[in-house]
Structures are given as C-alpha cells and as structure tokens.
Amino acid sequence: MKDLFQALNLSCGATLKNRFMLAPLTNTQSHPDGKLSDDEYNWLTMRAKGGFGLTMTCAAHIQAVGQGFPGQLGIFSDEHLEGLTRLANGIKSEDSLAVVQLHHAGMRSPADLIGQVPVCPSDHAETGAVGLSTEAVEQLIEDFILGAERAEQAGFDGVEIHGAHGYILAQFLSGTVNQRQDQFGGSIENRMRPITEIIDGVRARCRSDFLLGLRLSPERFDVHLPDIIEVAQNVLSAGKIDFLDMSLWDSFKEPEDEAYKGRSLMSYFTELERGDVALGIAGKLRNPEEINLAMEADIDFIMLGRAAILHHDFPLQMQADSNFAPVRNPVSADHLRQEGLGEAFITYMSGWKGFVG
Helix, strand or coil, X not given: CCCCCCCEECCXXXXXXXXXXXXXXXXXXXXXXXXXXXHHHHHHHHHHHCCCCEEEEEEEEXXXXXXXXXXXXXXXCHHHHHHHHXXXXXXXXXXXXXXXXXXXXXXXXXXXXXXXXXXXXXXXXXXXEEECCHHHHHHHXXXXXXXXXXXXXXXXXXXXXXXXXXXXXXXXXXXXXXXXXXXXXXXXXXXXXXXHHHHHHXXXXXCCCXXXXXXXXXXXXXXXXXXXXXXXXXXXXXXXXXXXXXXXXXXXXXXXXXXXXXXXXXXXXHCCCCCCCEEEEECCCCCHHHHHHHHHCCCCEEEECHXXXXXXXHHHHHHHCCXXXXXXXCEXXXXXXXXXXXXXXXXXXXXXXXXXX
16 A cells, blocks of 8 residues: 555656645635635635645635635736735645646536536536537637636645536537537547647646646546546547646445446546546545545545644644544534634535534
8 A cells, every 4th residue: 555654756857745736626715716715725824834745725715606616716917826826835835736727617616606507518507508619619718827827926836627527628528418529529639629628738838746636536517437537538639738636526436327336436537547647536435434535545645624624734634543433424613613614614614414513
C-alpha cells in the first residue's frame, strides 16, 4: 500500500507532500459578484494549515452565465484577481499546493440566478436550456483556458477542469443530452473534444510546471459508464494532465449498470493504464479505515469532502493517530464554526440530511 504520508511527485514537476487533497466543495461563501470573501479565505486556508497536501477551491465559474449556485467563487473576470491572489498566497504559505477548480454549470445554472435562460450542448426541454452555437462552444473552451491563465496570474499552482456531476463538460459527454451534429457531438471522441481542447490550450498557454487535473464522474446525469471509462483511458494515455480525479459518490459501491456489476466501480478505473498520471478518488471516505481501504486499491491520492468539513486538520490527526476516530454526524453549528465554516456555509450544510443537528 502506498504510504498516505509519502510525497507524490507529479509529472509537471510539482510535489504533493502527502496523499490528501481537499475536494472542491460548494460552500456558498463568496460575494454575489464572485469575489472572494473573508469566510471563504478562512475556510480554505484553515484546511491548508490542517495538513492537506493540495487545497482546492470550490467550483469557480469561468463565465457569468455558468454560475451554478449562490455565493460561488468567480474566475471569469480580472476583477476576481485580487481575491484569488490573496487566496493563492494564503494556501501556499501553509505548505499546501493551491488549485482552482474551473467550472461551468451549463443547463444546471438556475435561470433566476444568472438572469437568463441557461445554456447547454443542445436545446434541453426539461430545463429550458438553449443549445450553444459552434462559435459559442469555441468561446466556452477559450474561457476555460482564460480561467487557467487567470489562476496562474493569481499565483495558483494549477487548476482542475470540472468534467463531472452533470455540469457543462459532462453534458457534452452525455450521448443523450448532447445531440449536436458538429465536431462536438456524435462519437465519444467528438463529445470529449471540449475537454481535450481545454487541456491542450492550458498546456500551450500556461507554464510547463503548472498543475493540471481533470474531474470525471462515471454515473448519474445521463452519462454512461463505458463512455467515461473510454474518456478516462484517453486522457490517461495522452499524458497531458497531472492527475485524474474520479468522483464516485461512494468509493466502494458496485456500478449501477447491470452489465458492469460484480466488482467495484473504482476497479474499472484503477485497472486503466495511467502512465505518469496520478489517479485519485472521492466518495464517502470518512475515516482512516475507509481511506486505507481505498489506498489498498492502488490509487495515488484521496480527496476528502465531508470529512474535511468536520475536521480541518484530518490529515494531521490521522498522521498522529492512525486509528483517529472522526466526530460523527449530526454535529452542532458551533462545531462547524470552530472548524472554520462561515454562517452561509453552515446554512448550506444544514440542508444536508442529518449533517447538522
């Protein structure tokens, strides 16, 4: 088993001091214009101080029309640079790699939040989203790349491209949502073209040691497991990213697809040829036992979400005591305040069944 507290050297030259990454977590703490707030700064830098080798922001939208939730961090304007620079410096000062997750919600953008009808790869009757023109898709790709350049300018070590959870890049990957007839629709090669062009653009326009990751999810939101396996293998084989982050919802579950049952969903990705690309997972990793089980499955790093909300210093606690017993839900609002959550984040987590009591 790989040692959780062993450094991980990534192909771009960056080094993760341990195998703990903070998952990108919706926290609704930014200002309405997408600028960083003190609460969001404190929440993230506290995790960096708590021992995470890499601290990732929430999904940061690369177009105003791509906002997915209230209080979302923005990276679509140079007006965001001041806060982003402060955040990058704060995370890096705690000996943690600082990474922005680049995001666009597509048809999952609430119309009342963005002030217009949301966009999608194709017209979508259920949400009322309108399909993008070819030129608009090319602009979307450009704006993801500009988001990466902005993150680099702000001093971040890298970015992760959000291709998961039914947001716009995952909408392109869906053979049912994406009904396009141009170079961005049809075959899986075409449907993943926005992702590959974003990767190529970031690599061409950001410095050589700029960290680049990709998040995929293999189920839900009209994506199909064999397609996502193929996408994952393609990006791993191309070797242009530093890490692949698989969001599995539950790290130990079997696939929902009947044809793929009988083994863990995770195993379909750990068996892929990954070359020099690091592979990590997220999904209900809540305690040392589950984390160790995941590492035994031959992954390179783990991403903590809810566990990191409950304990800002989860890595340090586990390093000090391999049998560390995390607090169990529900927890009090005061506990979350002590762990660095602002009131907006506590209110958001109160909507999660059984989390706050």
